[in-house]
Amino acid sequence: MKKENVIKSCYSALGKYTPLEVDCGQLCDGFCCKGGENLGMLLFPGEESLIDGDITVTEDANGRKVAVCNGSCDRSKRPLSCRIYPLLPVFDGEKIETAFDVRANCPLTSGELEISRRFDKAVRRVGKYLLLNEETKAFLTELSEEQQEYNKLKDILGV
Numbered sequence: 001m002k003k004e005n006v007i008k009s010c011y012s013a014l015g016k017y018t019p020l021e022v023d024c025g026q027l028c029d030g031f032c033c034k035g036g037e038n039l040g041m042l043l044f045p046g047e048e049s050l051i052d053g054d055i056t057v058t059e060d061a062n063g064r065k066v067a068v069c070n071g072s073c074d075r076s077k078r079p080l081s082c083r084i085y086p087l088l089p090v091f092d093g094e095k096i097e098t099a100f101d102v103r104a105n106c107p108l109t110s111g112e113l114e115i116s117r118r119f120d121k122a123v124r125r126v127g128k129y130l131l132l133n134e135e136t137k138a139f140l141t142e143l144s145e146e147q148q149e150y151n152k153l154k155d156i157l158g159v
């Protein structure tokens with residue numbers, strides 16, 4: 001499948017599902033959309049042409065595309081990273097599971113509130129779609145490996 005179509009399928013899979021059944025932005029005053037020049041959301045391969053044109057695209061130190069916004073966007077054209085936040089589909093080479101993104105700075109990661117099952121299921125489906133193109137699969141694998149490495153480090157440090 002073409003990478004752009006993979007991304008569109010991911011957007012459709014998520015639909016209107018959000019981390020909680022209610023607006024979680026009320027918990028934190030929409031912290032994840034506060035942005036800033038040095039903060040941004042990673043773009044998946046094929047996404048650059050699909051997102052809101054007012055979002056600035058830069059690159060991180062690894063040459064990955066990063067979306068930097070001014071704190072508002074056309075919600076129907078927000079990046080996939082924003083749609084799945086604070087979860088990440090994690091691919092271990094065989095199956096997809098969901099986990100809190102280790103980079104997420106979000107009150108939901110404390111686990112005190114239960115993430116919507118429909119949202120969790122949709123993020124898992126996103127992971128399965130991302131396996132349907134070599135570039136999106138490679139990107140997901142890279143993110144998953146980073147996540148696993150970070151968790152190993154946390155275990156070693158006991159944090």
Ligand code: SF4
Binds near residue numbers: 019
């Ligand atoms: S930081 Fe977390 S709780 Fe706050 S709006 Fe974003 S996803 Fe919801």
Ligand code: SF4
Binds near residue numbers: 032034035067074
């Ligand atoms: S692009 Fe939109 S959804 Fe994503 S952080 Fe910016 S304002 Fe929030």
